[in-house]
Amino acid sequence: MSTIVFAGVQRVFALPARRVVALEAFDLAVAEKEFVAIVGPSGCGKTTCLRLAAGFDFPTSGEVLVGGRRVMGPGPDRAVVFQHFALFPWKNVHDNIALGLRNAGIPAAERERRIAAALRLMNLEGAERAFPHQLSGGMQQRVAIARATVLEPAVLLMDEPFGALDAQTRVVMQEELVRLARVAPRTVLFITHSVEEAIYLADRVVVMTPSPGRIDEIIAVKALREKEGWDGLAKIEEVMDQPSFIRLRTHIWRRLREAQARSE
Amino acid sequence: MPDRKGFVPPALALGLGLAGLALFFGIWEGCGALGLVSATFLPGPGAVFADLARLVTQPYAGATLPADLAASLHRYAMGVLLAALVGLPLGLAMGWFRLLDAVITPIFDGLRFVPPIAWVPFAALWFGTGIGGPVLIIFTGAFPPVLIGTYRGARMIDPALIEAARMLGTPHRRVLTEILLPGAVPSIVAGLRVAAGLGWQSLIGAELIVVSSGVGYMMVQAEAAGATETVMAGIVAVGLVGSAIDVALRAAERAVRRRYGAGGGR
Numbered sequence: 001m002s003t004i005v006f007a008g009v010q011r012v013f014a015l016p017a018r019r020v021v022a023l024e025a026f027d028l029a030v031a032e033k034e035f036v037a038i039v040g041p042s043g044c045g046k047t048t049c050l051r052l053a054a055g056f057d058f059p060t061s062g063e064v065l066v067g068g069r070r071v072m073g074p075g076p077d078r079a080v081v082f083q084h085f086a087l088f089p090w091k092n093v094h095d096n097i098a099l100g101l102r103n104a105g106i107p108a109a110e111r112e113r114r115i116a117a118a119l120r121l122m123n124l125e126g127a128e129r130a131f132p133h134q135l136s137g138g139m140q141q142r143v144a145i146a147r148a149t150v151l152e153p154a155v156l157l158m159d160e161p162f163g164a165l166d167a168q169t170r171v172v173m174q175e176e177l178v179r180l181a182r183v184a185p186r187t188v189l190f191i192t193h194s195v196e197e198a199i200y201l202a203d204r205v206v207v208m209t210p211s212p213g214r215i216d217e218i219i220a221v222k223a224l225r226e227k228e229g230w231d232g233l234a235k236i237e238e239v240m241d242q243p244s245f246i247r248l249r250t251h252i253w254r255r256l257r258e259a260q261a262r263s264e
Numbered sequence: 265m266p267d268r269k270g271f272v273p274p275a276l277a278l279g280l281g282l283a284g285l286a287l288f289f290g291i292w293e294g295c296g297a298l299g300l301v302s303a304t305f306l307p308g309p310g311a312v313f314a315d316l317a318r319l320v321t322q323p324y325a326g327a328t329l330p331a332d333l334a335a336s337l338h339r340y341a342m343g344v345l346l347a348a349l350v351g352l353p354l355g356l357a358m359g360w361f362r363l364l365d366a367v368i369t370p371i372f373d374g375l376r377f378v379p380p381i382a383w384v385p386f387a388a389l390w391f392g393t394g395i396g397g398p399v400l401i402i403f404t405g406a407f408p409p410v411l412i413g414t415y416r417g418a419r420m421i422d423p424a425l426i427e428a429a430r431m432l433g434t435p436h437r438r439v440l441t442e443i444l445l446p447g448a449v450p451s452i453v454a455g456l457r458v459a460a461g462l463g464w465q466s467l468i469g470a471e472l473i474v475v476s477s478g479v480g481y482m483m484v485q486a487e488a489a490g491a492t493e494t495v496m497a498g499i500v501a502v503g504l505v506g507s508a509i510d511v512a513l514r515a516a517e518r519a520v521r522r523r524y525g526a527g528g529g530r
Contacts, residue, residue, distance in 0.1 A: 056427055076433040086424040090446040090524060099442070100432035147432070 009062035021212035037202035045213020079148035209259035343402025351410030359418025405466030413455015417448025
């Protein structure tokens with residue numbers, strides 16, 4: 001069972017000067033093999049959500065369940081892809097990907113087989129011996145995705161994974177992620193501030209608004225995508241050109257703008 | 265450093281350095297030559313370097329200068345090695361386990377300001393004239409910078425890397441050896457370089473008191489015999505060897521920084 005459930009989650013940060021409510025009355029259930037993207041401006045609590053699911057942080061009240069079990073701390077069943085990759089600079093590509101498998105006690109032969117498969121899937125063949133600083137940003141993020149997915153985690157948590165990439169690389173990685181989601185569907189919680197990215201990638205888009213961070217609207221994109229035949233289109237710009245895509249994007253922008261106006 | 269005043273091209277810097285040295289030796293020699301001070305009170309550089317050359321081949325107080333230096337370097341290496349062997353694992357562990365940090369830090373902060381030479385009476389009491397005494401004193405000099413360098417290095421690692429390691433299910437021991445240790449390398453090497461300098465200074469202090477060989481011992485014997493040019497020759501030898509150690513470690517530090525620091529990025 002690879003589900004993520006946020007049940008009545010509140011997260012309050014008690015700073016010396018003030019009390020910041022990062023998340024308020026946050027309820028969300030990500031289903032098995034569902035791709036959910038959370039979109040919103042900075043300060044809306046979307047990264048807090050991911051950190052709670054990862055076990056890097058804990059709710060002030062309410063609970064976070066992954067696979068039906070309460071999250072007690074970080075672990076390889078909830079693999080994280082970080083915005084700035086967080087690859088170990090002193091380990092080469094192979095060793096970065098191998099660490100999680102070694103920690104899990106996977107025998108060497110099986111380990112190498114899985115690393116080879118992950119390298120193939122992420123188009124990283126030939127880069128095994130390279131160190132992170134020798135790779136482009138896009139390549140580094142491929143390694144980070146390989147390092148996370150090679151563990152066959154119950155859920156994949158992606159924290160603005162393409163935010164540090166240039167626009168062209170970003171598009172390539174987005175298309176690649178869609179391809180991956182088709183070959184090997186898995187439960188994904190994806191954080192982004194890009195509305196287009198969220199609509200393009202996700203089955204459902206959660207729109208969040210700041211101060212306090214809460215859910216404004218949850219939009220089911222999957223049904224629309226299937227009805228409008230987006231999956232038949234190979235390129236992201238073709239999808240973004242669809243009137244149905246544009247309408248949805250405009251709708252979400254409006255929601256975000258209204259929320260902005262309310263909070264000012 | 266943009267806030268430093270003036271610009272000095274490298275060739276000029278070398279010339280100025282040499283001019284400074286010449287001025288220094290000139291004033292030093294001049295003090296004796298002009299009869300300002302007696303040759304015993306302040307032996308001139310000529311006499312000192314002549315004595316230094318003589319000590320290389322002729323034994324003084326039982327040993328030649330190279331033999332004395334070898335004895336000193338042997339103790340020194342053991343003391344610094346011991347400081348590294350204790351300081352590295354302890355510094356990493358304190359950087360990872362909060363409990364250990366909380367227990368050790370107050371003790372360490374209390375002890376590290378005691379100058380190494382203050383341990384001489386106990387070094388003599390506990391180890392007599394054995395090698396333990398000087399090794400203890402070198403250790404007390406070299407240990408704090410190793411521990412501080414390692415601890416700081418471990419604490420200053422990018423928190424995202426620590427989170428990545430935890431997310432991957434990395435056990436504690438492997439976090440220490442595969443994440444904190446390599447991540448702290450630049451800071452560790454900087455700490456080791458300071459430790460090497462302080463250890464060398466502590467050693468000479470220790471040898472003035474607790475041993476019967478080594479450069480420090482030679483200087484004490486020369487002092488008792490009123491051979492001030494030999495004492496001064498010892499000072500020059502200590503300074504030269506200390507500089508050589510520092511130059512070697514600087515080169516090592518640069519190499520390590522290239523490998524682990526600058527090339528790291530994310």
